[in-house]
Amino acid sequence: MEANKDKDINLLEQSIREKEVQDGNNTDSGNSEHVLIFIIIYVRLGADVLTEQQMFYGYKAEWGFQILITFSTFLIGFCLAGLFRAIVVVPPELIWPGVLGVTALTTTLHHVNQEQVQVRYNTWKMSRYAFFTIAFCVSFCWYWFPGFIFPALSYFSFPCWIKPESKVVNQIFGMSSGMGLLPITFDWSQISYVGSPLLIPSWAVLNVFISLVFWIWIVAVACYYTNVWNTGYLPFQSSQVFDNTGNTYQVKKIVNAASGYKLDVKKYLAYSPVYMPVTYALNMFGLSFTTLSLLVWALLEKRQVMVDAAKRVPRLVLESLPGRSREYSEDERGDPDVPLWWYLVACIVALFMAMFAVQWWQVELRWYGVLLACAVAVVFYPALALVYATSNLKINIDIFCRIVAGFVFEGKVLANIWFFDIGYITTIKGLYFAQDRSPFRLLLDYADTPKIPQRKLFLVQCVGMLVGTLSSLGVLNWAMNHIAGICTSAAVNGFSCPYSSTHFNTSLIWGAVGPRRYFSNHIGYSALLYFFIIGAILPIPVYDMARRYPKSLWKRVHVPLFIGGLNYLPPAMEMNYSSWAVAGLTFGWLIRKRLPSWWSKYNFVLSSAMDSSVGIAGALIFLTIYFTGASKHLNWWGTEVHKNTCDWKGCAYLSVPKGRKFGM
Numbered sequence: 001m002e003a004n005k006d007k008d009i010n011l012l013e014q015s016i017r018e019k020e021v022q023d024g025n026n027t028d029s030g031n032s033e034h035v036l037i038f039i040i041i042y043v044r045l046g047a048d049v050l051t052e053q054q055m056f057y058g059y060k061a062e063w064g065f066q067i068l069i070t071f072s073t074f075l076i077g078f079c080l081a082g083l084f085r086a087i088v089v090v091p092p093e094l095i096w097p098g099v100l101g102v103t104a105l106t107t108t109l110h111h112v113n114q115e116q117v118q119v120r121y122n123t124w125k126m127s128r129y130a131f132f133t134i135a136f137c138v139s140f141c142w143y144w145f146p147g148f149i150f151p152a153l154s155y156f157s158f159p160c161w162i163k164p165e166s167k168v169v170n171q172i173f174g175m176s177s178g179m180g181l182l183p184i185t186f187d188w189s190q191i192s193y194v195g196s197p198l199l200i201p202s203w204a205v206l207n208v209f210i211s212l213v214f215w216i217w218i219v220a221v222a223c224y225y226t227n228v229w230n231t232g233y234l235p236f237q238s239s240q241v242f243d244n245t246g247n248t249y250q251v252k253k254i255v256n257a258a259s260g261y262k263l264d265v266k267k268y269l270a271y272s273p274v275y276m277p278v279t280y281a282l283n284m285f286g287l288s289f290t291t292l293s294l295l296v297w298a299l300l301e302k303r304q305v306m307v308d309a310a311k312r313v314p315r316l317v318l319e320s321l322p323g324r325s326r327e328y329s330e331d332e333r334g335d336p337d338v339p340l341w342w343y344l345v346a347c348i349v350a351l352f353m354a355m356f357a358v359q360w361w362q363v364e365l366r367w368y369g370v371l372l373a374c375a376v377a378v379v380f381y382p383a384l385a386l387v388y389a390t391s392n393l394k395i396n397i398d399i400f401c402r403i404v405a406g407f408v409f410e411g412k413v414l415a416n417i418w419f420f421d422i423g424y425i426t427t428i429k430g431l432y433f434a435q436d437r438s439p440f441r442l443l444l445d446y447a448d449t450p451k452i453p454q455r456k457l458f459l460v461q462c463v464g465m466l467v468g469t470l471s472s473l474g475v476l477n478w479a480m481n482h483i484a485g486i487c488t489s490a491a492v493n494g495f496s497c498p499y500s501s502t503h504f505n506t507s508l509i510w511g512a513v514g515p516r517r518y519f520s521n522h523i524g525y526s527a528l529l530y531f532f533i534i535g536a537i538l539p540i541p542v543y544d545m546a547r548r549y550p551k552s553l554w555k556r557v558h559v560p561l562f563i564g565g566l567n568y569l570p571p572a573m574e575m576n577y578s579s580w581a582v583a584g585l586t587f588g589w590l591i592r593k594r595l596p597s598w599w600s601k602y603n604f605v606l607s608s609a610m611d612s613s614v615g616i617a618g619a620l621i622f623l624t625i626y627f628t629g630a631s632k633h634l635n636w637w638g639t640e641v642h643k644n645t646c647d648w649k650g651c652a653y654l655s656v657p658k659g660r661k662f663g664m
Contacts, residue, residue, distance in 0.1 A: 034106055034109070035106060036457075036460050038102060038106070039436045039457070039460055039461060039464060040460060040461075040463060040464035040467060040468075041464070041468075048497075048499045048500045048503050049417050049418065049420070049421045049425070049500075049503070050066060050070070050473075050476060051476065051480070051487065051497055051500040052417055052500045052503050052504045052507065053363075053414065053417060054480060055480060055486070055487040055497065055500065056251070056487070056500065056501070056504040057251075057255070057261060057413060057414070057504075058252075058256070058257055059257070059261060059363075059414065061361065061363075062361065063473075064357075064361075065357050065360075065361040065363075066473050066477075067469060067470070067473065068353045068354070068356065068357040069353075069354060069357045069358070069418070069421070070469045070472070070473060071353065071465060071466070071469045072350045072351075072353040072354040072357065072422075073354075073421060073422065073425055073426055073429060074429055074465040074468065074469060075346055075347075075349065075350035075353070075465060076347065076350045076351070076354070076374060076377070076422065076426040076429070076430075077425075077426040077427065077428070077429025077430035077431075077432070077433055078343075078346065078350075078429065078430070078433050078461060078462075078465065079343045079344075079346050079347040079350060079430075080377060080378070080381045080426065080427065080429075080430035080433075080434075081430045081431075081433035081434035081436075082338065082340075082342070082343035082346075082433075082458075083340065083343050083344075083347070084381060084382055084385065084430075084434075085434070086309040086310075087305060087306060087309040087382050087385070087386070088382065088385035088386070088389060088434045089434055090309070091305055091308070091309070093305075094386075094389035094390060095201075095389065095390055096388075096389050096392075096434075096435050097199050097200065097201060097390075097391070097392040098195070098199055098388075098392040098435060099435055100199055100604045101196065101198070101199050101604045101605075101607040101608040101611065102608065103604070104128070104604035104605050104608065105132065105604070105605060105608035105609075105612075108128040108129050108132055108605055109129070109132075128601065128602065128605050131602050131605055131606070131609075132605045132606075132608065132609045135605070135606055135609035135610065135613075136609040136612065136613045137613075139188065139609060139610050139613035139614060139617075140613040140614075140616065140617045142186075143187075143188065143189075143613065143614050143617040143618065143621075144617060144621065145186070146185075146186055146187035146189075146190075147187070147189075147617060147618060147621050148621050148625055148631065148634070149634070149638070150638040150639070151638065151639050151642070152638050152639070152641050152642045153185070153186040153187060153638075154185055154186070154187035154189075154190050154642075155175045155176060155185065155575075155642040155647075155648075156175075156184040156185055156186060157173045157174055157175045157178070157180075157182060157184070157575075157642070157645075157647060158184075159172075159173040159182065160173055160174050160175075160178075160642070160645040160646070160647045161641050161642070161645065164644055164645040164646065165646060166646065167646055167651050167652075167653055168653075170645055170646035170647040170651060171236050171646075171647075171651075171653065173647075174236075174645070174646070174647025174648075175573055175574075175575040175642075175647065176237075176573065176642075176647045176648050176650070177235040177236060177237045177238055177647055177648070177649075177650040177651075178236055178237060178574070178647050179216070179217060179221065179236060179237070179574050180573060180574035180575030180576075180577075180578050180579075181217070181578075183574075183575045183578035183579040183582060184579075185575065185579050188610050188611075188614045189614050189618065190575070190576055190579060191576075191579045191580055191583050192580070192610070192611065192614075193568070193572050193576040193580070194568045194572055194576055194577065194580055195392060195393070195580075196607045196610070196611055197580045197581070197583040197584030197587065197588070198583070198584070198587050198588070198603055198604070198606060198607035198610075199392055199604070199607055200391065200392050200393065200584050200588065201390075201391060201392075201588065202584065202585060202588035202589040202592070203556055203558070204390075204391035204392070204393055204558065204561055204565075205580075205581055205584035205585055205588060206556070206581075206585065206589075207556075207557070207558045207561040207562050207565060208393065208561055208562075208565035208566065208577065208581065209577070209578075209581035209585070210562065211561065211562045211563065211565050211566055212566060212574065212577050212578060212581065215282060215283065215287060215563075215566065216279060216282075216283070216566070216569070216574055217574075219282065220236075220278045220279050220282050220283075223278050223282065224236055224278045224653065225653065227654065228278070228524075229275070229276070229278070229281055229523075229524050229525060230244075230275060230524075230662045230663050231275075231276075231277060231278035231281065232652065232653045232654040233246045233275075233652050233653075233654045233655075233656055233662050234246060234275060234276075234277045234278075234652050235277050235650035235651065235652055236277065236278060236279065236653070237277060237279045237280075237570065237573060237574060238277045238279075238280065238570065238650055239280070239498055239501055239502045239505065239570035239571040240277075240501070240505065241274050241275065241276055241280070241505045241508065241509070242274075242275045242276075242277075243271065243272035243273075243274075243275065244272040244273065244275065244661040244662055244663045245272070245656055245660075245661055245662075246652060246655075246656045246662070249272070249274055249275075249505075249508070250271070251504075251508055251512075253267055253271050254267045254268040254271060254512065255413055255508070255512050261364065261412070261413055261414050262364075262411050262412055262413075262512075263411040263413075263512040263513065263514070265411075268512075268513070272661070273513075273523050273663060274508060274509055274513055274518070275663065276509075276525075279569060279570065279574075280505075280570055281525065281528065283566050283569050283570075284399065284502070284506065284569075284570065285399060285525070285528050286528045286531045287531065287563050287564060287566065288396055288398070288399035288400070288531075288564070288567075289399065289400075289528060289529065289531035289532045289535060290531050290532070290534055290535025290538070290563045290564060291380070291395065291396070291397045291399070291400050291535060291564065292532060292535040292536045293534075293535040293536065293538055293539050293559050293560055293563055293564070294380060294383040294384065294387070294395055294397070294560050294564070295379070295380070295383055296535075296536055296539040296540065297383065297539040297543075297559050297560050298382065298383035298386060300539055300540070300543040301539075301543065302383075302386050305386065306382070337454050337455075338454050338455055338458045342458065351370065351371070351374065354370045354422060355367040355370045355371075358370060358418060363414045363415065363418055364409060364412040364413075364414040364415035364418075365409065365412075365414065365415040365418040365419055366415075369405070369408065369409065369415060369418075369419055369422075370422055372404070372408065372419075372423075373401065373405075373419045373420075373421075373422035373423035373426075374422060374423070374426070376397070376400070376401055376404060376423040376424075377422070377423050377424070377426050377427050377430075380397045380400075380427060381427045381430055383560075384397070384427055384431065385430070385431055385434055387560050387561070388431050388435075389434070389435075391558070391561060393561060393565055393567075394428065394431065394567060395560050395561075395564040395565075395567060396424070396564065396567040397423075397424055397427065398420055398424045398503075398506070399506070399510075401419055401420045401423035401424045402416060402419075402420055402506055402507065402509075402510035402511070403510060403515050404419070404423070405419035405420065405423075405510065405511065406510040406511060406514045406515045406516075407514075407515060407516070409511070410514040410516065411511075411512060411514055412511060413507050413508065413511035413512045414511075415511065416507045416510055416511025416512075417503070417507045417511065420503070420507070433461060436457070436461060479495070483495050483627070487500060487501065498570070498571030499571055501571065502570050502571045523663070534563070535563065538559055538563065539559045539560075542554060542557050542559050587599065587603055591603075
C-alpha cells in the first residue's frame with residue numbers, strides 16, 4: 001500500500017519535471033500568482049450550521065454573529081494546521097492527493113507550448129493543455145443533458161422505471177432511497193459527489209467499497225428486512241427522520257421559538273420518539289461511534305510520525321525566537337518559517353471572538369462549551385489529518401461532538417449545533433489549510449517559478465479567510481432570501497440543502513432529545529453503543545496481522561476507512577459511493593495498470609477538466625434556466641420518469657396500518 005502511495009506522487013513529480021525540460025524552463029510569475037489565487041478562493045465556508053439554524057429552526061442570526069462565528073471557525077482551523085504542522089505538513093511522506101488535480105492543471109496552463117518533445121510519453125502525443133481543453137468542452141456540453149434536458153440520466157435505474165410500483169425492485173436498484181445495486185449514472189456530479197474518484201488512491205477506494213458492501217449491502221439489508229429498530233416501516237435510505245406513523249418528523253411540535261429552542265418534554269412524550277432509516281442509524285450513528293478507531297489507529301500505525309514531530313518541536317520553538325528563524329529554517333532556500341507564536345496569537349483571537357459571539361447573542365452555547373469543543377478538535381485533528389493527507393478522504397467526528405454536547409447541554413439544540421461547528425467544522429477547515437501549505441511543494445519545488453515564502457502564504461490565507469467569510473455570507477443570505485423553496489423538497493435545481501437537513505436531524509436527536517433519552521432501552525438504539533467498543537478494539541488485531549504477515553492483504557486494510565469511509569451517507573446515496581468506486585478503480589487500478597503512461601500524463605488533468613466544467617455548467621444552468629423560471633417549460637418523459645417510482649417516493653417495505661403506530 002505504501003508503495004502504491006509513493007507511485008502516485010512520483011509519477012506526478014516526474015511529469016512536472018519533464019514539462020520543465022520540454023518547455024525549456026520558460027515560465028513566469030503567473031504560475032505562483034495562480035497558486036495564490038487558488039489558495040484564497042479555496043478558503044470556503046461550510047454554511048450548513050447557519051442554514052440549519054435559520055431554515056430549519058427559524059432562528060435568524062444577526063450579521064454580527066454570522067461574521068464573528070464564521071471567521072472564528074476559519075481562524076481556529078487555520079491555527080490547528082499551523083500548530084500541528086510538524087505532524088501534518090513537514091513529513092515528506094504525506095501526499096495530500098486532493099490537490100494533485102489543481103497542481104497538474106496549474107502546470108498545464110502554464111506550459112501551453114509543450115507539444116512534440118516527449119521524454120516519457122512517446123505513445124501519447126497530445127499535450128495536456130489540448131487534452132484539458134477537449135475534455136472540458138465535451139464535459140461542459142454533456143452536463144446540460146443530466147443537469148437540465150434529461151435529468152433521468154443522473155438516476156439511470158431503469159429496472160425501477162419498468163417496475164415503478166414494486167417496493168422490492170425499487171429498494172434493490174433504486175438510487176434515491178434504495179441500495180443502488182445497479183450504479184449506472186451519466187452525471188459526473190453524482191459520481192464525484194463525495195470527491196473526484198480520480199484523485200483517490202486505489203487502495204483507499206477499495207477499502208471504502210468493501211465498507212459499502214459489508215455495512216450497507218449486507219448488514220443494513222439484513223437489519224432492514226428483519227425490521228430491526230422498526231426500520232422496515234421507513235425508507236431504506238433517507239436523510240430524513242420519522243415519527244411512529246412513518247411520516248416525516250414534525251420538529252416544531254417539540255422544539256420552537258416559543259419553547260426557547262429547547263425540548264418540550266411533555267410534547268415530545270405525547271408525540272413520538274425519533275426513528276431513523278436503517279442506513280442513517282447504522283452509518284451516521286453506529287459507524288460514527290467508531291471514531292475512537294482513529295486515535296487507536298494513529299497510535300499504532302503513525303506513532304513514528306508523531307515521535308519525529310515531537311523531536312521537531314524544539315526546532316520550531318527556536319525558529320519562533322527573534323533573529324533565529326532563518327538560521328533554523330528547514331527550507332533549503334533560507335525562507336524563514338512562520339513562528340509558532342503567530343499561530344498562538346491567532347488562536348487567542350479566534351477563541352475570544354467565538355466566546356464573545358456565543359455569549360452576546362445567546363445561542364445557548366456558553367464560553368466553556370467553546371473551550372471544550374476546541375479540546376475535542378485538538379485531540380482528533382492530527383489523526384484526521386494523517387488519514388486525509390494520504391487518502392483524500394475525511395473521517396467524521398461530528399457524532400462524537402454531538403454526543404458530548406448532548407450530555408453537557410441537554411435539550412438545547414442551538415448549543416448542540418454550534419458545539420458541532422467549533423468541534424468538527426474547525427478540523428475540516430484545518431485540513432484544507434494544511435493542504436494549502438503542504439502539497440504545493442510539488443508545483444513550487446519542481447516548476448521553475450518564483451517561490452512563495454511561508455510568511456506570505458500565511459498572509460494570503462488570512463486574506464482568504466476574511467474574503468471568504470464576507471463573500472460566502474453574502475451569497476448564503478442572498479440564496480436563503482431569493483431562491484424559491486430553498487431547503488425543501490420543492491427547491492429548484494436541487495437546492496434542498498441536503499447537508500444542512502442531515503445535520504438538522506442529527507442535532508434534533510442529540511441536541512433536543514439528547515443521548516440519555518435516545519439510548520433508553522424502550523427505543524432500541526442502545527445496541528449502537530457497542531460500536532464504541534468495536535472502534536477501540538478493531539485496529540489492534542488488524543495491526544497485529546499486518547505486522548505478522550507484511551505481504552498479505554492485511555497490509556492493505558485501513559480500519560478508519562473501512563468503518564468511517566462512508567461519512568457522507570446520508571445525504572449521499574449508495575449509488576454515489578458505488579459509481580464513485582467503479583470510476584476510481586477503473587482509473588486508479590485498471591487504466592493505471594494497463595496504460596500507465598496515459599494515466600500519469602492525463603489522469604489528474606482529466607479530473608480538473610471534469611470538475612471545473614461541471615461546476616461552471618451547473619452555475620450557468622441555474623442562473624439562466626432555473627432561477628429565471630424557464631425550466632417550467634420543459635416537461636417530458638426524461639424529466640419525470642425517475643420521479644414516478646417507489647424509489648423516488650421513498651416507499652417503505654412494511655406499511656403502517658391506518659390509525660396505528662409502530663414502536664412505542
